[in-house]
Amino acid sequence: MIVQYKFVDTIPDVLEEGVLYISILYCTAIHKCVCGCGNEVVTPLAPEGWKLIFDGKSVSLYPSIGNWNFECKSHYYITNSEVRIARSWDAMINQSPQKSVVKKKRSKKKRKK
Template sequence: MNKRAHLSPEFVDTIPATIEQGKIYISIDFATAIHSCACGCGMEVVTPFSPTDWKLVFDGVSISLSPSIGNWSFPCRSHYWIRQNQVHWAGDWTDEEINAGRANDRRSKEHHYGIGTLSSTSSKKTLKKPGFWKRWFGWLIN
């Protein structure tokens, strides 16, 4: 496998059927970027843009994605940043760090979208009733 040091951005309306090595395809309409894993393993990496996922910065010439890309579910377990089209390799995470990161992502989404919390004893989602002030403010603006 040949590690990539650079990804060339290509803005597209839709994601192409074939993902070329060394390119990162960006669809603003679908708020998503996709590229072949920078380690060279050939796995496709999808990075959706949202307040709780990745952020894209385009400076007119190059792109940067934040946060880092940790392909923990891939056999390669590659971890890198994309800054100004350059791939900056980061260290591997332990399973504990990965689990903590995933839990933090889940909490961030739950908080942002107001969907409640996951029960520690159940895999079912439980909806939290909004607090008094949130209900009152919601009533006030409706």
């Protein structure tokens, strides 16, 4: 999915699907969730928050956008104006190195019995 972008002074009352609105004045980017749920996703731009890259043709937002508080729990990147779906939070937790270590320790204990 390709995201269009619009530089605006203020965020419009009604957001269009597939458009990333960028307000340099308010250091904010906002868009409708790419999953189609209709929720508005606000990404404050700041050194400790999201970073926006505009190369004259496309935009990128870093880090990824994880909508953990939405029912959809969507997780994605916007890179060069293209949406890339990322793993869900549950999948990331279930495949974390700490979880693998715990599973290995449990299976060793079971074998000792």
